[in-house]
Every structure is written in C-alpha cells, then in structure tokens.
Amino acid sequence: MPDMSSSPLASYAQLGIRQLREEDPELYDLLEREHRRQSETLAMIAAASVAPPSVTACEGTVLGNVTTEGYPGARFHAGCEVVDEVERLAVRRAEAAFGAQYANVQPHSGSTANQAVLFSLLEPGDVLLGMELSAGGHLTHGSRASVSGRYFTSVGYGTDASGLIDFAEVERLAREHRPKLIVCGASAYPRTIDFARFRAVADEVGAVLLADISHISGLVVAGLHPSPIDLAHVTTTSTYKQLYGPRGGLILMGKDAGTRVPGSRRTFAETLQSAVFPFVQGTPQLQAIAAKGRALALAAEPAFKELAGRVLDGAATLAAALAAAGYHVLTGGTDNHMVLVDVSRRGLTGIIAEQALESCGIIVNKNKIPGDPHGPGVTSGLRLGTNLLAARGMEEDAVRRCAALVDRVLSAVRATGTREWHLDAAVRAAVRAEVAELCALHPLSPPGAGSPA
Template identity: 85%
Template sequence: MSSSPLATYAQLGLRQLHDQDPELYDLLEREHRRQSETLAMIAASSVAPASVTACEGTVLGNVTTEGYPGARFHAGCEVVDEVERLAVRRAKAAFGARYANVQPHSGSTANQAVMFSLLRPGDVLLGMELSAGGHLTHGSRASVSGNYFTSIGYGTDASGWIDMDEVERLSKEHRPRLIVCGASAYPREIDFVRFRAIADEVGAFLLADISHISGLVAAGLHPSPVDVAHVTTTSTYKQLYGPRGGLILMGRGADTPVPGSRRTLAETLQSAVFPYVQGTPQLQAVAAKSRALALVAQPAFQELARRIVSGATALAAALSAAGYHVLTGGTDNHMVLIDVSRKGLTGLVAEQALESCGIIVNKNKIPDDPHGPRVTSGLRLGTNHLAARGMDTDAVRECAALVDRVLSSVRATDTRTWHLDEPIRSQARADVTSLCARYPLPDLPLEAIV
C-alpha cells in the first residue's frame, strides 16, 4: 500500500506542506496536539478516524460534478459516480432508509433544502425555540429560516422536557406547513410518533433533525424517525464520527406525492439539493461520509454507541451527586445539561475556567435563562469524544470529578471575569494530561507520517 499512487500522493502532500509551508504545518500540528492532550466533552462533535479524514485529502476534490450519478453536467465522472453511489447505499443501510442524499454540505444545508422546497415565503414553520434547546435552522430569528418563513416556537416544561401539549396546541392554532422535531441541546428521547400524529392532524410535513443523535439512532439506541417523519436530516460529524457534511434520508414517505406538485417527496428533495440550494458537491467529503458509514455498520460502532450512553448516564449521576442541577434529572443520549448559576457562575465563566485546565465544554442557555447566548447560565457536556477514547464509566466519573474540582474552585468577579488559583489550575491540567495519556485518541501524530 505504501507504494500505491494514493498513498504516495498523501505522503507527498504532507511532506510538501511540512517543507514548503512550515508556518501552516506548525498550526496544524499544534491543533492536532491540542486535541490529543485536552479532554473534549463537547456534545456537538466527535473525532473522525484517520481513514475518514484521509478521504478528504484525495484527488476527488479536483472533479467538478454538478448533478447526480449518471446525470452529471460534466464529463470525467465515471469513478466519482461510483463513489457517490456507494455512499448512498451505505447511508440507506445504516438508517434503513429508502432514499438518501449524501450531497448536502452540512446539516444546516440539508434543513434549508427541505424547507425551501416544501415551503413558500411566509408559510408557517413550527420548531423548537433556540432558547429551549432548538437549532438556529429550526426557525430562529438569527437564521434565514426565521426570517423567510413565519416562525412559531415551542419550548419545554418546567422540568426541561419538550412540552408536547404545547406543540399540539400551537399546531392547531397556527396550522404550520412544516413541523421540525429534533434539538441541539435536549438530553431526552424524542417522541417522533406523537410529533407525526400532530403533523398529520394539522396537515403538516414533519422534518426530524437527528444531527445530535444520529449515531444512537443508527445503533438502535434511540428510536428512529426515518419511517415516521416525512423527511429526516442529519449532520455527519456530530455522532457519526464522519466529516463536516449532511445527509437527507427518507423511509416509507419517499414516494409520498407533494401537494400541488406532480412529484414525490424523493423527487422534490433530489432537485432541492441540486440545483436549488447547492451546486457542485464536495466529493471528497462524500467519500469521507461513505467511509464513516461503513464504520457505523461494524459491531465496534455498537459498542462505541453503548459507551456514549452509559458514559453520559454516569456523567449526569456524578455531577448531580456533586450538587449540580442537571436539567431533566438525567439523560437518554450523549448529552448532559447543567445549571451552573446555582454555583454562582455563568456558563461563560465556567467554560473559560475549564478550558484553562484543558477541559473543553460549551456554555449553553437553559430555560428562563436571564443571560444572553454569549454568557448563559448553563453548560452543555457530551460523551462522544470520551467514548472514542475508550473511556468506561469509571473514567467518565473521573472526568466529572475534574469538572467539579475546577468549578468549585473558581471565583467569579462578575458574569465574564473570574479567578482560579494557579496551583489548582496546574494540578487539574496535569491530571487532564495524565487521563488523556491513559485513554489516547485512536490515531498517530503527523510527524509519524512525515
């Protein structure tokens, strides 16, 4: 393999980068080391295996391929057509789908393709409020989705669970053309069946965005919406351990006629991605998606998914035992949301203090949060990265203890500034480094290749 044209090309590229652009190479090497030596507890990402990232550095990016396999607008696509067909087959197999589009550049683009093909300007869109745990593309005023359409938001109850009675009431009141279920900060199982029943009652399409939980769905650890919702979307980097990109999936609803059109949902979404929303696909990313989906089909991914869930359960329990208010009282997926205001901190202060010790989390708004999105009162933690390192529940509890040690030692001077004694910071950083060494990321440093 080392003498194959593909391997030679990859090795040559790294050597040229190292020799001819040391400034950029050094930045890439520093980032690689940062990821290896810090404890990432970020819910919105995972760590792609080396074979996935290798696909993105291949010559596929040199091919212009507007259109779909067998119907391109350019010549020279014989091989890349097979690459895309393989990715489609693997996406269908991973999720039990009848239709899959692997071209979306992101989960956001996938959502836009669905919305802009099924809705008209001013149509009513019902989605989860950003402040309650929804996503920008689900109708937030900061997104085109909340400006181009009439956006109505549903939220959570006092315990932090999706208020399905409110979803039903708002649906009957506003008669949306599209209902979006799925979230970016929600730790509990989503009732796709009830969402579909509500959508059917008011004559709406149902879009399920599973970007955060797609790995658990593929592993059978969370109910799948593929045969329940009209359309399902996901990003491929959050929990599929793939590249930056998105997927559009459909099950039994693929052949559903679109009212006012002679086309089915599958035909509508196919033309929505190209040419309506996107042009040329990123075929190197399509290949990387294909590789990630092949790994999803392996038994090892089932074990990885189980570690994600068991780790999150252990994390929530450990933080709760340490006195933190865990939203909804626990978790059903990879995500744990905590209210740090009861510890006298803001999300921003907690995020920065933890990062200074090598623990990477993100601040997050919580229900009835008095602070804006740049400060917040909460933290969102996740176990995708911890599971990739092979951490069991005992190791995750060590992570929780590190988090608690740092946050219990921080002294906030206001909503944005804080102090942490240097001996505490140094010891926490050393313990993080030791833990990361015991559970290394499953790849090699760049210098081993160069």
Template identity: 55%
Template sequence: MLESEQILDPTTRSIAEAGWDALTRNDPDLRALLDAEARYQTTTLSMVASAGVAAPSVLCANGTALSNVTAEGYPGARYHPGAVHFDEIETLAVERAKKVFGARYANVQPHSCSSANLAVLAALLPRGGRILALDLDSGGHLTHGASASVSGRYYDVANYGVEADGTLDHDTVLGRALEHRPDVIIAGASAYPRWIDFAQFRTVADRVGAYLLADISHIAGLVAAGLHPSPIDYAHITTTSTYKQLAGPRGGLILLGRDHRRTSPDGRTELWRLMQRAVFPGFQGTPDPSSIAAKARALAIASSGGFQATMKRVVDNAKALSDELLTLGYEVLTGGTDNHMVLVDVRTAGLTGIVAERALEECDILVNRNKIPGDSFPPSVGGGLRFGTNILAQRGMGTFEVRECAGIVHEVLSGIELKDATHYELKASLRDSARDRVSALCARFPLRFTYEETSPSEGLPRT
C-alpha cells in the same frame, strides 16, 4: 522543482505522502500549526456534545484526488465529464446511508445539516410559510426558525417549548400545532437530553396536515446503533450532519423512509425528486467529492459492531456523568439523560456559562456554554453548560473514568472567583493541578478509534 512540477505515481497513498512532504518543506508555518492542533486534540479532555473524532481512514478519504473533480448533478446525470469514478463513490455513499438508517432514499451532497435543513424548508414552503419548531432557548437550533437565521427571516415561525421539568410534552406541542396550523413541524434539538418520540410528533403533524422534518444531527450515531428511536419512517424527511456522533467529515444527509414517493406540495412531484432538486440546483452547485468519499467510509464504520459498542458506551457514560454531577450538587436539567448529552444549570453554582467554559478551557477541559430554559443571559454568556460523552467513549473511557472527569470539573468550578458575568479569577495552583490530572487521564486513554480498528470488545478497558 516546483511542487506542481513533481511527477507522482498516481495512487492515493503516494499523492498523500508527496503532499505531506511538500507541505513540510514549502510551508513549515502551516505544518507547525497543523501539528499543534493534532497535539492539542490529543492532550485536551473534550466533552463538547457536538463533537466527535473522525477515524484516520475517514480523514484520508476526505483529502484525496477527488477534490480535483468538478461534477454538478447526480450519478449518471452530471453537467461535467470526468465523473466516472465519483459516480460510483457517490452511489456507494448513498447505498451505505440507506443501509445504516433503514432509509429508502438518501442524498449525500449537502455540505452541512444546516444547508440540508434550509434546502428542505425551501422545497416544502413558500416564503412566509409557517414552521413550528422547538424554541432556541429550550434547546432548538438556529436553522429551525431562529431570528438570527435566514430560516427565521423567510418564514413565519411559531415555537413550542419544554415544560418546567425541562421535558417535552406532546399535548402542549399538539396545542401549539392546532393554534398555529404550521406547514412544517420540526422535531429535533441541539440541546435536549431525552428521547424524542417521533411517532408522537407524526401524530401531531398528521392532525394538522403538516410535513414532519426530523433533525437528528446530535443523535444520529445512537439512531444508527438502535439506541434511540428512529424517525426514518415517522418523519417525512430526516436530516443529519455527518460529523458529531457519526464521526465523519463535515457535511450533511437528507433521508427519506416510507414517504419517499409521497406527492410534494405542488401535487406533481414525489418527495425524493423534490429533495434532489432542492439540493442541486436549489441550494448548492458542485458537491464536494472528497467529503462524499469520507461520508461513505464513515457510514461503513457506522454499520460495524464496534461502532455500536462505542455508542452504547456513549450512553452509559452520559448517565454516569449525570449521576455524578447530581451527587456533587449540580442542577442537571431533566434530572438526567437518555442520550449523550448532559445539561447543567451553573447559575445555581453562582456562575455563568461563559465563565465556566473559559475556566475549564484554561484547565484543558472543553465544554461549551449553553442557554437553558428560563435563561436571562444572552447566548454569548448563557446560564448553562452542555456536556457530551462522544469523544470520551471514543477514547475508550468507561463510567469510572467519567466520574473522574466530573471530579476534575467540580474542582475547577468550585475554585472560580466570579468577578462579573464574563470575568473571573482562578488560582494558578488549581489550574496547574487540574491540567496535570487531565494530562494523566488523556495519557491513559489516548485518542483511539475503537469501532474502526478493533472488535466490539477489543481495546475497551474494563471498568
């Protein structure tokens, strides 16, 4: 009997079980690859700052019969029939997003934060409108006006940067704003380890009559947990991804606070309505119903005390990692961190970012290369490494274990024999030793979902 001809009890669990059984029998090659990936995530030490691990219930919600629903539009205003349950699920996701972030409007349909950013910019700006955003080499993001992005080709982009110590100076930002008179100022970064003062950014935006867009993709979990200042009532519009710190599915959110009823540039439309139109039909057709269900689940988890405890551990671990790397002699940008991220200039250690990344990956340690201020290397090489502690905290590791992680990283980086900017040698004995240490550490702290399945203190080892 063909898989499509099987008669199923129409419940989520039975469909999932039948699907896994069919995948196992009918496509063993794909099943083997999926199993290999699951094992790989369990046995590697991931310190990728842009990563988090979705809870099993989030993964389950993201693979349901909702994927069979086509429903352009919004709850109560669809362009297709059959959305009776999806309407309720999307409404639930919207209400949970508003609760978690203290927002007055939420759009849960963006397929990513990148698409959310592009939709917002298209709604606020004509082609050629001016953006002021953090320079890519200083930690900005592609969708904030980088030349490689459509945002850099459709709009007139000016940049602000960081100071010599790697931090933002709001007087400098104001000076750039007065010089360029942007229509939109973007506050947010993909590689900035300090707090972002959204109140100061709003002061600058008001001074020049610009809209303020806050992109909190990297720090959304800390914002939700009250461990980083929130932009919701300072920025006119806030965007975020729903994976990374929120540990949800791939996707994005658009959030509005007190300015949700402010009139848009055309003088006729309130901002919340403009955002609705910007996503659909402006930039997307049908939403992804299963992804929206998974967002609803992740947002419920993000409102729990266990999630807040995990985010606190993320911050504590990042500070411990930064301190240990400084002690080991590495140049840590800004001298430390306020969030989950630690940026290291590996040029001072005689390395390049790509060589350091590849050598660490060879030893089952995942850290990504990154351009840093004053970096002469192209993005494909980079002069820095970007560390993150999201997944270490999800594993239940504390500051003691994070210092152990730093020691393994140091052992590997110290043993690299650089050949040129992209080539190196690493002794097999060193690689095997590092792998053994990583394996033991991962076995002691297996991937877990402490903020979903336990109370704030349950399951978290003492350090």
C-alpha cells in the same frame, strides 16, 4: 496488510504531507499544534466527535480536483465515471445504515440539509413550528438569527416545568397556527424524542414532519434511540457529530419517499433531490462524500454499536456524578449523549465556566437553558457530551474522574462579573496535570482507527 509503497494514492498523500512540512512550515506547525491540542485536552463537546484517519484520508484525495454538478449518471461535466461510483456507494451505505429508502449525500452540512428541505417544501411566509432556541432547538429550526426564522412565519414550542418537550403546547400551537411544516429534533435536549407523537400532531394539522437527528444519529444507527426514518416525512443529519465522519450532512427518507408532497405532483424524493442541486448547492464536495461513505461503513460494524453504548453509559454516569456533586442537571439526567447543567445556581455564568475549564484543558461549551436571563454569548448553562470520551474508550470510572475534575474547577473558580473570573494557579496546574494523565491513559481511538503502525 498489503504493501502500500507502490500505491499512487499513498504516494500522493505522503508527498502532500512532505511538501507541506518542507514548503510551508508555519502552516504545518499550526496543524501539528491542533493535533496535539485535540490529543492532550479532555473534550466533552456534545456537538463533536473524532473522525478516524481513514475518513480524513478520503478528504485529502484527488476527488477534490473533480468539478461537476448534478447526480450520478446525470452530471453537467465530463470525467465523472469514478466519482459517480463513489457517490452511489455512499448513498447505498447511508440507506443501509439508517434503513432508508432514499438518501442524498451531497449537503455540505446539516444546516444546508435543513435549508434544502425548508426552502423546497415551504413558500416565504409559510408557518414553521420548531423548538425554541432557548429550549434546546437549533438555529435552523426557526430562530430569527437564521434565514429559517426570517423567510418563514416561525412559531416556537418549548419545554415544561420538568424540562421535557411540552406536547400540550406543541398540539395547541399546531392547531392554532396550522403550520405547513413541523421540526422535531434538538441541539440541546437530553431526552428521548417521541417521533411518533410528533407525526400524529403533523398528520392532524396536515403538516410535513422534518426530524433533525444531527445530535443523535449515531445512537439511531446503533439502535439505541428510536428512529424517525419511517415516521417523519424527511430526516436530516450532520455527519460529524455522532457518526464520527467528516463535516457534512445527509437527507434521508423512509416510506414517505415515494409519496407526493401535499399540493404538488412531485414526490418527496423528487422534490428533495432537486432541492439540494440545483436549488441550494452547486458542485458537490466529492472528497467529503467519499469520507461520508467510509464513516457509514464503519457505523455498520459491530464495534460502532459498542462505541455508541459507551456514549450512552458515559452520559448517564456523567449526569449522575455531577448531580451527586450538587449540580442541577436539567431534566434530572439524560437518555442520550448530552448532559445539561445549570451553573447559575453555583454563582457562575456559562461563559465563565467554559473559560475556566478550558484554562485547565477541559473543553465544554456554554449553552442557554430554559428561562435564561443571559444571551447566547454569556448563558447560564453548560452542555457536555460523551462522544469524545467514548472514543477514548472511557468506562464509568474514568468518566467519574472527568466529572470530579469539572467539579474541582467549578468549585474553585470565583466570578467577579458575568464574564470576569479568577482561578488559583495551583488548582489550574494540578487539574491540567491530571487531564494530561487521563488523556495519556485513554488516547483518542475513533472507530476503525486501528493501532498505529
């Protein structure tokens, strides 16, 4: 390993940590506490992963000092010789990872990426067909709580009795409403998404197809889920959920990048390039772009495919173990990292289950399920994911132990209202002790983290 003692970059990072610790101990202590919390709790959050130190290091560099607007070679500020190279590198790595012909690495989030697509391809009032929030869709797919559901005429499709996407409904709604854009992808859907079938519907009604793969992008990169890159006109993703990267988003395109947008003289690539800047964003976060580039490099390594395989195997094991313990697992299982559980059949609400588990050091999130009588603040379901379990190196036996701990808590908690509950202190203490043991046996080891010095 090269000697870093004389590196200006390393010295700068070390100086920053030292100054923070000495000059602002209150904030430093909070950051230390959060680091310990993440290390010592058992997180099964489907919308999260853990970035390796080399990724987070990028976000603490001097790139954050550079103010500029525009794209490499066409900036609106001087002093961009180096950051242009950083962004070009991230773009090349994104294109290589996804097999894309176009990549925009500037979106500040997956939601921002979706907004750039929607607001550049649609006019206010145009029809947008997306998955209902209660069926597993995302806020940006047309929910009335989001700008996407207020500026456009939003039509929602759902799932059938088995919990799978109701393609008969998708086809009927598309023919009836003639949407200008169809969104496929979800934030709470545990099965494989048939992008080819969605494209066939979009082509039939003359709609643009947007695939949001924020939750499954790591599986797509690893070849463990079908890719939409050459099927959807545009693909978006966040970079922190399953790419083990920084907070941020990407816009990607395959063979449609050079085709013209319907009703326009501009191509999709030209339209989306100006959609991010100057339409919805100004100055890019260059330190985040560097971190995206680092994460995408790690995603191209063989170890990442092994990690993604653990994600899949862990989710299948978790779903089977919870079902064997008597829980209603939606759709009967999972094809990705996500497991959805209806806790109402155990006399609980999602908020009670979430809080009771958190009190024992197990982190999950409440989630609405189809036909849910409760709002998003209460819910009837839980959404669990295995991205973080996989980063701990957990194989099937350890995942089964995680499922047993979840069952132990949820079997012991007693609901006294929709939000009120009681859990015996002895159960809480015993589970917390076992969680601590599991975390010590399986420390977080994100891709490329290596061994501590």
